[in-house]
Amino acid sequence: MRHLEALAAAARSAQELREAALPLDQLRELARQVPSARCALEVLRHEERVVSVIAEVKRTTATFADLSGVGDCGVMARFYEAGGAAAVSVVTEPAHHGSLADLDAVRAAVDVPVLMNDVVVTPYQVHEARAHGADMLVLLASVVPDVVLAGLIDRTHSLGMTAVAEVHTRREALTAVEAGAEVVMVDARDLRTGTVDRSLFEQVVEVLPPEVVRVVAGGVRGPHDVMGYARCGADVVLVGEAVLRSADPQQFVAELVAAGAHPALIAAANREVK
Numbered sequence: 001m002r003h004l005e006a007l008a009a010a011a012r013s014a015q016e017l018r019e020a021a022l023p024l025d026q027l028r029e030l031a032r033q034v035p036s037a038r039c040a041l042e043v044l045r046h047e048e049r050v051v052s053v054i055a056e057v058k059r060t061t062a063t064f065a066d067l068s069g070v071g072d073c074g075v076m077a078r079f080y081e082a083g084g085a086a087a088v089s090v091v092t093e094p095a096h097h098g099s100l101a102d103l104d105a106v107r108a109a110v111d112v113p114v115l116m117n118d119v120v121v122t123p124y125q126v127h128e129a130r131a132h133g134a135d136m137l138v139l140l141a142s143v144v145p146d147v148v149l150a151g152l153i154d155r156t157h158s159l160g161m162t163a164v165a166e167v168h169t170r171r172e173a174l175t176a177v178e179a180g181a182e183v184v185m186v187d188a189r190d191l192r193t194g195t196v197d198r199s200l201f202e203q204v205v206e207v208l209p210p211e212v213v214r215v216v217a218g219g220v221r222g223p224h225d226v227m228g229y230a231r232c233g234a235d236v237v238l239v240g241e242a243v244l245r246s247a248d249p250q251q252f253v254a255e256l257v258a259a260g261a262h263p264a265l266i267a268a269a270n271r272e273v274k
Contacts, residue, residue: 007095008143011119014094019124027124031131037160038135040113041182043086044213044236051230051260054115054215055080055253056240057106058091059098073102074109076249081110083253087136089115089238100132107133115164119143126155136162138185141172150179164215168200170207177212184208185238188218198225202232223259230265 019027044052057073057080077088090106091098098118107114113135120126120139129137137156141149149165156163157180164183165176168190176184186201196219205214216229217238226237239256246252 004143007119008121011121027127031127038113040136040162049261050265052086052236053256054087054089054238055085056089074105077106077109079250083250084257087113089117092118103132123155130159138164140166141176153180173204183213185215205233223255226256226259
């Protein structure tokens with residue numbers, strides 16, 4: 001619990017400093033001037049594949065290994081898009097050496113929807129995401145009270161973006177759906193230890209209604225993991241460290257995308273529909 005409280009406190013302190021330099025009313029005006037958000041739901045679930053891929057740009061791993069050498073985030077994002085990623089995620093959390101400048105670089109580089117991944121605890125941050133061109137926004141269910149989560153989801157949707165509620169337990173998943181989340185991301189990585197439990201997704205997804213888009217983050221090392229998660233009910237996989245560490249990010253993403261559209265998965269999905 002202390003770890004989560006520290007995350008929320010750090011995010012709030014950083015946000016207050018930014019707001020002192022750019023008041024909310026000015027930020028809202030900037031958000032109104034950017035192009036409308038891209039519709040993420042229609043690209044995350046696509047008839048030609050069972051699982052879509054979101055590839056992530058970040059500068060540290062969950063265990064704080066330094067990935068700052070990835071270079072220009074926009075260049076990396078273009079590799080992801082060329083490989084067939086349905087969307088690109090950008091970690092903007094300062095504690096992980098991310099920044100809104102990284103989000104700007106990615107937004108300028110690609111046409112696919114862009115997901116801002118940060119610890120969001122205030123409405124100000126939601127407006128920031130839109131002002132910097134985000135189409136989707138991660139909302140971590142474990143760091144805010146249920147009523148605040150509902151408010152953040154509503155604010156995100158009101159600005160035309162898609163809220164992606166990140167959860168770690170069945171209870172958090174149920175809370176996210178009740179709060180209005182249309183996309184739920186199960187993080188298979190323990191926030192405190194960094195260890196991955198791939199069975200967690202299968203446990204949590206059982207409580208999600210079929211209309212909710214089901215995303216899994218953590219534990220995707222290659223095509224085999226994509227197919228494994230697909231068989232457990234995933235609609236989308238988010239991959240970060242593995243693609244950044246790969247020798248050829250574009251090819252690596254293409255292999256994950258191909259796995260998500262494997263004929264065996266599509267045939268199985270069609271049988272389930274019938």
